[in-house]
Amino acid sequence: MIVQSVNTYRNDYLEQLLSGNRNECSRIAKQYISENPSIKDLYEDVFRGALYQVGVLWETNKISVAKEHLATAITEGILNELYGNLEVLEKQNKKVILTCVENELHQVGIKMVADIFEINGWDTYFLGTGIPVTELVKYIKEENPRVLAISMSIFFNYQTLVRMIDVLKQEFPDLSIILGGQAFLHKKEGDFKKIEDIKYVSDLYELDHYLKTI
Known part of the structure; x- marks a missing residue:
């Protein structure tokens, strides 16, 4: 059960992305996983929502392209960190x-x-x-x-x-x-x-x- 709301996680993650704080972004992601071990939910509810908002901020000239690229790079790095958490179902030969x-x-x-x-x-x-x-x-x-x-x-x-x-x-x-x-x-x-x-x-x-x- 998630103690904090999904919106809180997403907003906190977005705030740390915009601050360029990779360590804190990683901590937020791992805390989410500890409460809800669904990688799919983390990706969709936290990462995707935050990155789409970053994209909107960039498109409206509210943040620089450098900050937008940093947010993307931080998230991609965290995806690599979490790769070992993937629970693979039966192989499909596809x-x-x-x-x-x-x-x-x-x-x-x-x-x-x-x-x-x-x-x-x-x-x-x-x-x-x-x-x-x-x-x-x-x-x-x-x-x-x-x-x-x-x-x-x-x-x-x-x-x-x-x-x-x-x-x-x-x-x-x-x-x-x-x-x-x-x-x-x-x-x-x-x-x-x-x-x-x-x-x-x-x-x-x-x-x-x-x-x-x-």
């Missing part, structure tokens, strides 16, 4: 490749997604940022994954995503592709229909449910 849209610089969200796949017993191939679509195509041919997961944090990269998916669909018409990320909070419905045949996952709970159906 592969997923995880990457970001070309030109994206933020990989912490897709890293959390990778952990949810691992918890569900998948073999994960986390590529992170900076992978050109030509290299991604080559790697997909090498590994033959069941799913490709793509993250987009900045809506400015939407047309890049559309072009990327066009290439992937031509090369791999039967490959399951899922999308997620903060950028989709600002999506325009008309534009989104251009890639309506792609699965959009709004949060880690939806992802977890989806993985139990495929």
Whole structure:
């Protein structure tokens, strides 16, 4: 049972992120886990909520890009600290490749997604940022994954995503592709229909449910 409210944890974590206090952020995360041993809840209720707020503060020029990058780096470091806490279910003999849209610089969200796949017993191939679509195509041919997961944090990269998916669909018409990320909070419905045949996952709970159906 969580002694403090989720909102308190999230707000405290956000405050320490903005102060650049990694040790305190780590302590808050570990305290949460001691009260609620669900990595998925921690990621969704604390990390994701705090980082989305950091993104909003950056977009509205209330914090610098340096502070935004620091918040992301701190959280990614804590994900690495907590990796040993993942309780993996029965292995599924399924592969997923995880990457970001070309030109994206933020990989912490897709890293959390990778952990949810691992918890569900998948073999994960986390590529992170900076992978050109030509290299991604080559790697997909090498590994033959069941799913490709793509993250987009900045809506400015939407047309890049559309072009990327066009290439992937031509090369791999039967490959399951899922999308997620903060950028989709600002999506325009008309534009989104251009890639309506792609699965959009709004949060880690939806992802977890989806993985139990495929």
